[in-house]
Structure formats: C-alpha cells, structure tokens
Amino acid sequence: MDLEKTLLRKTGEAVARFRMIRDGDRVAVALSGGKDSATLLEALLLLSRRSPIEFSICAFTVEQGKFLRPIEPIGEYFQARGVSWTYFRDAPSLRLLEDQPGHGCDLCSRYRRRAVYEIAHDLGVNVIAFGHTADDFCEALLRNTMFTGKLSALPAVTTSRDGEYRLIRPLVYVSEDITRAYAESRGIPVVPCGCSLRTGTVRRSLRDIFRELEREHPHLKENMLTAMGNLDPRRLLDTRFLDLERAEETSGAPAELLPILTENA
Numbered sequence: 001m002d003l004e005k006t007l008l009r010k011t012g013e014a015v016a017r018f019r020m021i022r023d024g025d026r027v028a029v030a031l032s033g034g035k036d037s038a039t040l041l042e043a044l045l046l047l048s049r050r051s052p053i054e055f056s057i058c059a060f061t062v063e064q065g066k067f068l069r070p071i072e073p074i075g076e077y078f079q080a081r082g083v084s085w086t087y088f089r090d091a092p093s094l095r096l097l098e099d100q101p102g103h104g105c106d107l108c109s110r111y112r113r114r115a116v117y118e119i120a121h122d123l124g125v126n127v128i129a130f131g132h133t134a135d136d137f138c139e140a141l142l143r144n145t146m147f148t149g150k151l152s153a154l155p156a157v158t159t160s161r162d163g164e165y166r167l168i169r170p171l172v173y174v175s176e177d178i179t180r181a182y183a184e185s186r187g188i189p190v191v192p193c194g195c196s197l198r199t200g201t202v203r204r205s206l207r208d209i210f211r212e213l214e215r216e217h218p219h220l221k222e223n224m225l226t227a228m229g230n231l232d233p234r235r236l237l238d239t240r241f242l243d244l245e246r247a248e249e250t251s252g253a254p255a256e257l258l259p260i261l262t263e264n265a
C-alpha cells in the first residue's frame with residue numbers, strides 16, 4: 001500500500017465531502033504530540049500543495065503538563081518544514097494538575113478547549129483541525145450508544161459554540177494503522193502523553209473487541225463508517241424520524257404493531 005497516496009485520498013475525501021476547508025481559510029492544527037495529529041498536519045500540507053483553493057496552515061500545542069518528554073522536537077520538526085508552530089503553556093491546566101492530580105478527562109478537556117479557543121483567537125485563524133481518526137469515531141459510536149443513550153459518534157465538522165471557528169476532523173476515514181505507519185515512515189519525533197499509559201478500561205475493552213473481530217473481519221471499521229453515513233431511521237426507535245401517521249393509514253402495516261407505533265405519536 002502506498003501510504004502517502006492512501007492518506008491523501010482518505011483525507012481529501014473527508015475534506016471534500018464535509019466541505020471542511022474553503023477558499024481563504026486559515027487553518028490551525030492542534031498538534032497533540034502524538035502520531036495522529038502529526039499525520040494530520042502532514043496530510044493537510046500535502047493537500048494544500050495539490051488543492052485548487054488557497055488556504056494557510058499553522059500548528060499549535062497546548063502544554064497541560066502531561067507530556068512524558070519535552071514537546072519541542074515535534075514542533076521543531078514542523079518548523080523546519082516551514083510551518084509556524086505555537087507552544088502554549090496553559091497556566092490554569094498546570095495549576096489544575098498541582099491542585100487536583102487525579103482529575104478526570106472531563107475537567108482536563110474543558111481546560112484544553114478554553115485554551116484552544118484562546119490560541120486560535122491569538123493566531124487569527126477561522127478553522128481548527130483535530131486529529132481524531134476512524135478508530136476514534138468507531139469507538140465513540142459504541143461508547144455513546146452503550147453509555148450515554150445516544151446514537152452518535154463525533155462531529156466530522158461543526159462550529160464552536162459562538163460560531164467563531166469551524167472545527168474539523170479530516171482523519172475521519174483514516175485508521176490508526178495508517179497514522180502509525182505514516183508517522184514512523186516519516187521519522188516524526190512523536191511525544192507520548194502520560195495518559196496514553198492509563199487508557200480507561202472501557203476504551204481498552206473496546207480496542208480489544210475491535211482487535212479480536214478485525215482478525216476475521218478486516219473491514220469492520222470501514223463498514224461502521226459507511227453505516228454512520230447511511231442511516232435507516234425506520235429501523236431505529238426515534239419517533240421524530242418515523243412517519244407514524246402514514247404507518248397507521250397503510251393497510252400493509254401489521255395490525256398488531258399499530259397500537260405500538262402510534263403510542264408515542
């Protein structure tokens with residue numbers, strides 16, 4: 001497999017399908033230190049050279065005190081490629097780490113989100129790109145379904161609450177097998193985060209399940225991603241998407257189901 005071609009094709013497909021990047025956009029890539037966001041930055045650099053539209057790319061990293069090694073090498077790697085990289089030590093996150101060392105992901109990501117918007121504002125960008133992969137979308141779909149009572153995954157494209165930024169996830173169709181292999185092939189000096197060593201038990205279990213199933217069904221995640229773009233609401237239970245009036249009138253509807261179908265109308 002030509003890694004670079006595959007990466008470009010899958011990223012390009014996502015960018016085009018969800019209209020993630022438009023002419024004149026100023027895109028900031030949230031570089032987390034890991035293989036995924038580094039691969040994302042590489043992919044967008046490649047795309048920008050081939051794209052018929054003009055857009056600029058910069059990168060930034062939020063320091064929350066969780067990196068296991070200094071983060072500078074990865075920033076310097078991209079700076080050497082001509083990318084402007086901003087390293088932001090987030091004082092509130094560092095204080096949080098001192099005050100509540102055992103804090104959970106909810107609090108940490110809330111602090112990170114605030115820092116990201118602050119940096120984006122200072123950088124004068126209008127698009128923020130995150131390195132969530134196909135694996136993250138599939139895990140999120142199962143996690144949300146099983147634990148939050150919502151059939152949802154992650155937004156491929158959305159806007160910040162105040163509408164100031166477009167938030168995009170161009171690696172939605174790119175699996176971590178690809179980001180891992182690509183980052184290795186490019187010799188990108190990825191920097192692990194302390195949290196990667198203590199991945200939550202649910203996440204670990206889901207990853208184990210995927211690994212096991214993918215031995216026999218290697219296209220499992222691709223199928224899940226296709227399913228996320230191909231809803232059949234008639235076979236789900238959300239009455240907002242069911243035409244209950246019609247079901248009642250249709251003679252073909254099984255009579256014994258009608259009381260059930262109309263109950264929630």
Ligand code: SF4
Nearest residue numbers: 066104105108109195
């Ligand atoms: S895994 Fe670690 S860095 Fe990531 S949100 Fe949770 S606490 Fe924060």
